Amino acid sequence: MAHRPRIHGEEWPRPGEGASAGDALSVLLVEDDDGDALIVDELLTDALPGVRIARSRTFAEALDQVDSGVDCMLLDLQLPDARGLDTVTRVRARAPQIPLIVLTGLNDEAAGVAAVDAGAQDYLVKGHVDGHQLARAIRYAIARRQAAEAQQQLRLAEAQAREVARLERGLAPRSLLSDPSVWIASRYRAGRNRALLGGDFLDVTETPDGGVRAVVGDVCGHGPDEAAVGVCLRAAWRALGVTGVDGERAMLALQRVLEGERETSLLYTTLCMLEIEPARDSARMLLAGHPPPMLIDGSAVRGVSRDGGGPPIGLGEAGWSPLRLELPPGWALLLYTDGIIEGRVDAGSERLGEDGLRRLIEAHMAAQPDWRERPEAMLAELIARAEALNGGELSDDVALLLIGSRTRGGEA
Numbered sequence: 001m002a003h004r005p006r007i008h009g010e011e012w013p014r015p016g017e018g019a020s021a022g023d024a025l026s027v028l029l030v031e032d033d034d035g036d037a038l039i040v041d042e043l044l045t046d047a048l049p050g051v052r053i054a055r056s057r058t059f060a061e062a063l064d065q066v067d068s069g070v071d072c073m074l075l076d077l078q079l080p081d082a083r084g085l086d087t088v089t090r091v092r093a094r095a096p097q098i099p100l101i102v103l104t105g106l107n108d109e110a111a112g113v114a115a116v117d118a119g120a121q122d123y124l125v126k127g128h129v130d131g132h133q134l135a136r137a138i139r140y141a142i143a144r145r146q147a148a149e150a151q152q153q154l155r156l157a158e159a160q161a162r163e164v165a166r167l168e169r170g171l172a173p174r175s176l177l178s179d180p181s182v183w184i185a186s187r188y189r190a191g192r193n194r195a196l197l198g199g200d201f202l203d204v205t206e207t208p209d210g211g212v213r214a215v216v217g218d219v220c221g222h223g224p225d226e227a228a229v230g231v232c233l234r235a236a237w238r239a240l241g242v243t244g245v246d247g248e249r250a251m252l253a254l255q256r257v258l259e260g261e262r263e264t265s266l267l268y269t270t271l272c273m274l275e276i277e278p279a280r281d282s283a284r285m286l287l288a289g290h291p292p293p294m295l296i297d298g299s300a301v302r303g304v305s306r307d308g309g310g311p312p313i314g315l316g317e318a319g320w321s322p323l324r325l326e327l328p329p330g331w332a333l334l335l336y337t338d339g340i341i342e343g344r345v346d347a348g349s350e351r352l353g354e355d356g357l358r359r360l361i362e363a364h365m366a367a368q369p370d371w372r373e374r375p376e377a378m379l380a381e382l383i384a385r386a387e388a389l390n391g392g393e394l395s396d397d398v399a400l401l402l403i404g405s406r407t408r409g410g411e412a
Contacts, residue, residue, distance in 0.1 A: 024050035027138065028070045030062040031055065031103065032079055036126055040074065040103075040134070047131030048138070059087055066095040072138045075120075076103045077111055084111065085118050092119040097149065099141040121145055177204050181280060181406050182212055185375035189383050189398045191222070191339060199230030199269070200337045200399035205241040210278035213241040216335040216401050217271035218290065220312075225263055232261045233269060233313075247275050247286045251313065251320050258314045268314030272335050276327075280405050283333075284322040288313050291341065294358060295325070296332040296404070301361045303354050304333075332372075332404030334361065339396030340386050347391045360385050375402050 025048060031037040037055055044051050054070075056062035059082035066073065075091065077084055091100055102115040102123040112123025121141035124134065177184060184204050199219025206212055215237050219230045236257045240250040250273070258269055270290035276283040285292070287309030295304050310320035336357070343352045352360075364381050365371055371378050379400045387393055 024048075024052055025071045025138065025142075026052040026054070026069060028062065028065050028073045029053055029055045030059065030073060030079065031076045032057045033076075036076070036103075039126075043129075043131035043134050044138075047135035058082075059090070063090070063094055066091065066098055070095075070098055072099045072101065072141055074101050074103055074138075076126075077108070077115065078105070085114055088115045088118045088120055097145070099138075099145040101137055101141050177206060177212065179206065179210070179212065182276070183372075183375065183404055183406060184214075185379055185402045187376065187379040187383065187398075187400045189339075189394070191393070191395050191397045199226035200339065200397040201230040201234040202335070202399045202401045203234050203238050203241075204401070204403065205238050207241060207275075208244045212274075212276040212280075212403075214274040214276070214333075214335060214401060214403050215271055216290070216337060216399055217269055218337040218339075218397075218399070219269045220267060222397070226267070229258065229261045229267065229269070232257055233271075237273075247273055247284060247322060248320060251286060251288065251310075255313050262314065268312040270312045270338075274333065274335070274403075275322075276403075281327050283325045283327060285325055286310075286320050286322050288320055289315070291336065291338055291354060293336070294334040294354075294361060295327075296334070296361070296365075297328045298330065299362075299365060301358050301365070303358060327405070330405060332375075332402060335401040335403070337397065337399045339394055339398040340383065340400070342396060343386045343390040343394045345389050352386055352389060356389075357382070357386075372404070375404070378402065 027044060029037060029040055031040065041053055041055075044053060054065060054068075056065055057080075059079045062073070062075070073091065075087060077087060079087065082090070088100065088102065091098070100120045102112050102120045103126050104112040104115075104123055105126060109123075109125060112125070115123055121144050122137050124137060129137075186202055186204075188200065188202070199221065200217070201219075202214075202216045204212065204214045215234075217230065217233060217237075219226045219233070233254055236254060237250065240253055245253065254269075254271075258267070269288070271288050272290040272293060273286040273288075274283050274293070275286075285304065285308075287306065289310075289312035292304040292306055295302055304325060305323060308321035308323040341352050341354055341357050344350065345352055345356065360382050361378070363385075364378050368374075368377070379402060382400065383394075383398060386398075
């Protein structure tokens with residue numbers, strides 16, 4: 001067992017022992033020469049009041065100390081068990097986050113420059129530095145390392161944001177709807193943990209016979225794998241729709257796609273699919289373990305029946321029975337994922353539920369009689385109200401798709 005180094009006759013405390021890590025800087029001096037170590041100790045004691053110094057005489061001993069809450073390491077390149085740039089490389093491999101200053105001899109400045117290129121924050125020539133310079137070098141090394149880590153985290157966050165945006169575009173793409181008699185509005189909102197984008201997806205397209213297809217789906221789970229599966233299912237659904245494949249056969253095809261793309265047999269997908277007839281007065285609905293849409297008829301809002309349907313995709317092939325819907329003049333349908341109805345109400349155990357969502361729609365329509373002119377505003381308001389009732393952002397992703405027919409006057 002490696003011994004804990006001593007300075008001034010006392011052991012240097014590990015994190016959680018004695019003085020807290022925030023009381024003073026802690027410096028690990030890796031130096032085998034007692035005279036050089038004493039000089040560094042005296043310089044730092046005068047220039048950095050309260051500094052805690054630990055000393056290691058060998059490189060192996062130093063590696064045992066780098067995980068002990070060290071703020072900065074002063075490293076001699078000429079040690080009994082390690083020499084040259086290999087020491088810097090090994091420190092960086094073991095503790096990439098620790099600020100590192102290399103100590104060199106008068107005739108070895110080139111090695112110091114090379115050490116900086118290899119990952120050290122700075123180098124100092126022994127015997128040619130005073131306490132003020134040494135203290136400043138340590139503070140600068142810590143600041144540079146923190147800045148580098150912050151920059152790296154920023155780059156990672158930006159890369160992650162780009163990836164999330166790319167996945168969101170795949171989950172909620174631009175529709176292929178060109179018929180002016182039908183209007184759509186959609187909104188996709190990632191859940192509370194933006195780093196774990198889910199697999200909610202939506203899409204609208206037209207069929208060769210003039211029909212309109214709409215879908216909202218939800219891949220169970222959160223993460224890049226689920227989002228990628230959602231993108232695959234959405235793209236497959238669009239291809240099936242534009243080629244006129246009927247809903248039942250599309251369900252079977254999506255089942256095959258899911259089985260081929262998922263990493264585990266436990267992954268499944270719920271979805272709601274609508275096939276709106278070319279006359280726009282009726283539709284066929286297929287549910288795969290998904291909540292049914294809300295039908296807006298004038299000022300009335302009601303949930304569509306759950307009759308028919310079938311299990312989620314990925315949980316067997318029991319078949320999916322379509323339900324025929326008669327659509328009144330000026331109809332509108334809201335398709336949604338369960339992220340919005342599973343939000344809490346007033347921080348209690350009660351969920352918003354389908355009835356709560358219906359009441360939110362009715363309240364918005366009453367407050368905004370011209371809501372059809374700005375249907376996107378309704379979707380934004382529904383999410384905002386659900387979050388307000390939830391006491392904060394919804395934990396699950398939410399996909400909303402509002403589709404309706406235009407009135408005779410051409411209004412949305």
